[in-house]
Amino acid sequence: DKANGKRIPPPVVHYQMNNVTSTSDPEGNRETVLILTPLARFYQEYWDNLLKLTYPHELITLAFIIPKNREGNAATTALQEQITKTQEGAEKKRFASIIIERQDFDPALVTQTEAERHKMENQKSRRAAMSRARNSLLFTTLGPTTSWVLWLDADIIETPPNLIQDLASHNKPIIVPNCFQRYWDPAAKERQERPYDFNSWQDSEAAQDLAKQMGPDDILLEGYADMATYRTLMAYMADDAGDIHTEVPLDGVGGTALLVKADVHRDGAMFPPFAFYHLIETEGFAKMAKRLGWTATGLPNYKVYHYNE
Amino acid sequence: DKANGKRIPPPVVHYQMNNVTSTSDPEGNRETVLILTPLARFYQEYWDNLLKLTYPHELITLAFIIPKNREGNAATTALQEQITKTQEGAEKKRFASIIIERQDFDPALVTQTEAERHKMENQKSRRAAMSRARNSLLFTTLGPTTSWVLWLDADIIETPPNLIQDLASHNKPIIVPNCFQRYWDPAAKERQERPYDFNSWQDSEAAQDLAKQMGPDDILLEGYADMATYRTLMAYMADDAGDIHTEVPLDGVGGTALLVKADVHRDGAMFPPFAFYHLIETEGFAKMAKRLGWTATGLPNYKVYHYNE
Ligand SMILES: Nc1nc2c(ncn2[C@@H]2O[C@H](COP(=O)(O)OP(=O)(O)O)[C@@H](O)[C@H]2O)c(=O)[nH]1
Ligand SMILES: Nc1nc2c(ncn2[C@@H]2O[C@H](COP(=O)(O)OP(=O)(O)O)[C@@H](O)[C@H]2O)c(=O)[nH]1
Ligand SMILES: [Mn+2]
Ligand SMILES: [Mn+2]
Numbered sequence: 001d002k003a004n005g006k007r008i009p010p011p012v013v014h015y016q017m018n019n020v021t022s023t024s025d026p027e028g029n030r031e032t033v034l035i036l037t038p039l040a041r042f043y044q045e046y047w048d049n050l051l052k053l054t055y056p057h058e059l060i061t062l063a064f065i066i067p068k069n070r071e072g073n074a075a076t077t078a079l080q081e082q083i084t085k086t087q088e089g090a091e092k093k094r095f096a097s098i099i100i101e102r103q104d105f106d107p108a109l110v111t112q113t114e115a116e117r118h119k120m121e122n123q124k125s126r127r128a129a130m131s132r133a134r135n136s137l138l139f140t141t142l143g144p145t146t147s148w149v150l151w152l153d154a155d156i157i158e159t160p161p162n163l164i165q166d167l168a169s170h171n172k173p174i175i176v177p178n179c180f181q182r183y184w185d186p187a188a189k190e191r192q193e194r195p196y197d198f199n200s201w202q203d204s205e206a207a208q209d210l211a212k213q214m215g216p217d218d219i220l221l222e223g224y225a226d227m228a229t230y231r232t233l234m235a236y237m238a239d240d241a242g243d244i245h246t247e248v249p250l251d252g253v254g255g256t257a258l259l260v261k262a263d264v265h266r267d268g269a270m271f272p273p274f275a276f277y278h279l280i281e282t283e284g285f286a287k288m289a290k291r292l293g294w295t296a297t298g299l300p301n302y303k304v305y306h307y308n309e
Numbered sequence: 310d311k312a313n314g315k316r317i318p319p320p321v322v323h324y325q326m327n328n329v330t331s332t333s334d335p336e337g338n339r340e341t342v343l344i345l346t347p348l349a350r351f352y353q354e355y356w357d358n359l360l361k362l363t364y365p366h367e368l369i370t371l372a373f374i375i376p377k378n379r380e381g382n383a384a385t386t387a388l389q390e391q392i393t394k395t396q397e398g399a400e401k402k403r404f405a406s407i408i409i410e411r412q413d414f415d416p417a418l419v420t421q422t423e424a425e426r427h428k429m430e431n432q433k434s435r436r437a438a439m440s441r442a443r444n445s446l447l448f449t450t451l452g453p454t455t456s457w458v459l460w461l462d463a464d465i466i467e468t469p470p471n472l473i474q475d476l477a478s479h480n481k482p483i484i485v486p487n488c489f490q491r492y493w494d495p496a497a498k499e500r501q502e503r504p505y506d507f508n509s510w511q512d513s514e515a516a517q518d519l520a521k522q523m524g525p526d527d528i529l530l531e532g533y534a535d536m537a538t539y540r541t542l543m544a545y546m547a548d549d550a551g552d553i554h555t556e557v558p559l560d561g562v563g564g565t566a567l568l569v570k571a572d573v574h575r576d577g578a579m580f581p582p583f584a585f586y587h588l589i590e591t592e593g594f595a596k597m598a599k600r601l602g603w604t605a606t607g608l609p610n611y612k613v614y615h616y617n618e
Contacts, residue, residue, distance in 0.1 A: 007400055009406055012407045015409070015449075018377055020413070058316060097318055097322075101324045102323070104326035135577035139448055140452050266449060268441065274600040292582060
């Protein structure tokens with residue numbers, strides 16, 4: 001940007017934001033998708049699955065946020081290697097652009113005390129740290145021309161190849177598939193699957209009542225014996241004989257795979273790292289989006305799969 | 310990005326976010342500043358003042374969000390004209406880059422009913438619309454290498470030329486000068502000044518008590534007779550004989566001129582378009598930042614001036 005030693009700034013960029021659509025036919029309308037992945041470890045299966053997505057790769061930007069520690073360095077190297085292969089490989093597989101951010105904040109402290117309360121405290125600080133990572137990634141990569149944001153955790157290793165088109169076809173502001181995990185059942189001697197993500201749920205009176213008795217910084221969590229929420233969990237709604245496009249309304253969402261119209265985020269919906277209506281991170285996001293006038297939808301029979309360590 | 314008809318994506322962009330600083334010596338450390346302006350009308354005095362800022366322009370990016378209506382079209386044309394002049398003019402005055410976004414959402418509906426309650430309802434929907442405009446601008450322009458965000462309203466027509474250096478020298482996460490307005494006093498036959506922005510304040514017990522009696526969607530507003538908050542307003546703390554660098558802690562901030570370390574926003578601090586602890590927009594932003602662990606500081610004797618219609 002220098003001519004005769006003079007600094008020549010780039011031309012002004014104008015954006016007509018009403019021309020940016022997010023429709024049930026994103027491919028037909030050439031809508032851009034930003035895939036956001038907080039990544040602590042690199043799994044080859046994640047990348048392989050990503051490559052198999054049939055949504056036109058030239059409309060997809062990938063962005064990662066990776067902790068600045070030794071494990072993060074290893075993950076960055078492994079990721080960069082695959083990126084190089086892909087971006088220099090078959091044209092159809094190349095993504096429009098790729099951003100890697102190394103995180104500048106400390107990972108959540110894990111206190112070394114015992115018992116349920118402390119496990120819950122750890123869970124809170126862990127999810128607060130995750131929220132900050134997600135916000136940092138979101139605020140710095142979302143653009144004025146992004147149509148959709150697909151949140152995809154780094155340990156999601158199997159999705160239908162038409163994931164983006166399938167989810168977008170519902171034309172919902174926020175839509176989340178059901179996140180399961182495959183495992184080997186030694187008794188039955190076969191591969192089975194089980195629910196993995198319990199953050200997608202419909203609210204209950206019991207949870208509301210629990211919340212009312214809580215301190216302002218306390219959060220509701222699923223899966224703690226002394227905190228029975230009686231929420232209706234999408235994890236348990238899956239029906240293998242049912243239509244994969246069955247929709248259910250949700251009050252909380254998980255973020256392992258989550259498609260969001262970019263306008264929802266542009267309106268201000270982020271991942272609260274603090275107790276927001278006693279909810280945090282992706283569950284707090286769903287509540288915040290609701291306060292902004294947007295609703296969340298779940299697809300109980302549409303499955304994606306989480307890595308099994 | 311095509312060679313032999315092949316699509317060649319740009320190389321991966323890596324960001325080491327711990328290398329992005331925001332210090333008391335931003336000029337010395339070559340820190341980038343993003344100036345964000347929601348703009349409904351263009352004032353030549355705003356642009357002239359902007360040009361006089363002594364912070365190195367090559368470290369400044371400007372971004373505007375302008376409503377998509379007739380007045381917005383006129384403002385865009387006037388702004389674009391000045392931009393062209395500046396960016397083709399003296400090298401030192403040229404800004405690093407400039408973005409103009411035309412807003413895709415409807416401006417707030419102004420209900421046509423009467424009386425105080427309705428004025429307050431209008432105020433709420435107006436500030437909710439402003440919050441969405443600010444969020445949209447923020448989420449789409451903040452980058453991984455931005456050090457500071459300066460919020461500057463389009464009707465701020467006079468600031469000290471060292472505004473950015475002066476505010477940054479305090480090395481605070483959020484810092485706000487005192488926003489005044491000049492006017493002609495026909496009795497005294499001279500130019501006087503008066504406080505303009507009442508959104509920078511220290512909280513009071515009375516306001517907290519009012520909040521406790523409110524419905525979940527109600528907001529506290531300054532300047533309504535039937536809602537006496539007894540907050541300590543920075544507007545009334547100005548002391549012309551005092552040090553311009555006198556600091557006071559604040560609980561609410563105005564956004565006419567407001568310097569924020571980019572990390573505060575990257576953490577997730579945005580402008581709630583809904584009642585957040587009974588606060589909205591810039592006041593809600595200060596509260597949200599506090600929930601994220603950041604504090605706000607005011608400079609009662611350091612003045613900027615708002616247009617007088
Ligand atoms: N950038 C970043 N990513 C993280 C961090 N911790 C976990 N992740 C990633 O965030 C996602 C969710 O974390 P994970 O531990 O899998 O959560 P769980 O499966 O819900 O127990 C995964 O993609 C992780 O790789 C972190 O501290 N920083
Ligand atoms: N993009 C956008 N900017 C607006 C809108 N309404 C006002 N503004 C701008 O936002 C800033 C604050 O609005 P203003 O009406 O001056 O508020 P006040 O001075 O606090 O009463 C100014 O820079 C306005 O030009 C709007 O609907 N959209
Ligand atoms: Mn996981
Ligand atoms: Mn104004």
